[in-house]
Amino acid sequence: MSMIFPLLLILFFVLIYFTIKGLKKKKENITTIEILIFVLYMLSFLLFGIGLITHSNQHTDAIDPVDLECYIPFGEKHIITLILYFICFNISAGFIWVKGRKLPPLSLVLFLIFLFIGIVINSAILIQITTHNTETLDVYKENIGTFLFIFTPALSLIIAIGLLIKVIKEEKIEAKNKTYKNKFINYCNTFLADKFNESIWALLFLIPVFITITIILMLFGQDVNSISKVFTDTTTWALSQKSHPPILDHKGHYLCTVAAKGSPDIVKPIRLGKRHKNIIIVNRQLQIANAFEEMITDISPKLHRFIRSNYDKYGYNLSLKINSKMGSNITYILMKPLEWIFLISLYLLCLNPEKKINKQYKI
Structure with missing residues (x-):
């Protein structure tokens, strides 16, 4: 690696x-x-990519900042919309930079439309990433995310504005150099050269093109307002409107606790709980395992100390290797037979097994 x-x-x-x-x-x-x-600009992509690697979690994920995990500034469900406009913007910028006024008029207008849309979206990205509130992430006090993400949208804006100025200047020069024998036509050309160049036409057709692309994106599962939700369906960033689950207790990363980091439809979280003064996500498997441990303590404290010492010795190191969504899902499935053994033991030896299970990690 x-x-x-x-x-x-x-x-x-x-x-x-x-x-x-x-x-x-x-x-x-x-x-x-x-x-x-x-x-x-190319180097900014590299930094942006590193930013996405270190900030890859959605607002629904419970993270551990100790593992250098953080939240992505873009909503997963709506990111296709952002990617499409990103590709269109860069293709348009490339063609305008290389070809300029040599492009066919309709192509130039279309590329300018994507340039205008790109300016708006990159401005929104800049607003989104310049504020990163990590206070709710406890030990994660650094705001390296802004540094990693800021260069790509900032340079995109500089490039887009520079290309627009270039096209407008070239258009004015070309239009003013044209002369016609007919005075009226010549007057109209001069007037239109000052008022209606390709940039103006691009602005006029911007909304129809935007609506058309939105309709196409809706056919691929995007929402009509995905372009705004891609920023709002996030957490800890400037335009975020979602809250994240409590951070994982890095001191309690044992097998059952790690399972709570898995996919909700698999590990089935049921509520929040408290462990060592920290808020954690609780599922039934975790409750049963802890209830079984409590029962062992009641029956034989010496046996519990022996089991706990070995669990503390190997459980944490093992959990570090499976501390991911997929690893947690696999752990949850592998723990199922043991969970059933714990549950049967509780029903065999406890007077009120469900009461003992339900009281685990109560806030």
Whole structure:
């Protein structure tokens, strides 16, 4: 694993090198500043990717900040909408940068529309990631997320505005250089050159194109307001409107506790509970295991100390290796036979087994 990251980094820079080489052939008179901005933009993708790796949890997930986990600034269900506009924006920016006014009029207008939409979305992303409230995450006090995410939308805005200025200037120069023998037509051309260039047409058609794309996205399971929900269906970020579950108690990462981090439809969380003064997620399996442990304590404290010492010795280290959603789901399933043994034992030896089970981790 330690060798994979340097290799990927080398491949990334090799890709940038050959991309620049190809651009020099396609685009005439490419400047050093343009190359520098392109390289910085590509590097911002790398930082953004690292940000997504370290901030990959949805607002419904219970996380442990000790494991350097945090919440993603985009809603999972609606992220397809964001990805589509991201792709359209970058393709449009690329074509306008390389071809400029040499593009067919309709293509240029369409690319400008995506540039305008990109400006709005990147502004929203900037607002979203500049505020990251980690106070509810206890030990996670650093706000490295903003640093990792900020460069891509910021550079996108700079590039988009720069390309718009470039197109407007080129259009004015081209329109003013055109002359017609007919005075009336010449007057109309001059008037329209000042009032209605491709940028204006792009603004006029922006809403119809946006509505069309929204309808297409709805056919693929997106909501009519996915473009706003992708920011609001999150937690800890500026535009977030959701709250996250209590953070996991990293001192209680034993097999049953880890199971509470799994998929809700599998591990079946039932309520919140308290363990060592920390709020945790409780499921039936965890309650049964703890009730069984309590019963062993009542019957034989010495046996309980022996079991607990071994569980403390191996349980935590093992839990670190399975501390993920998939690992927790597998753990929950593997623990099922043991859960049934615990439950049968409770019903055999306890007068009120359900009462003992239900009182576990009461707040």
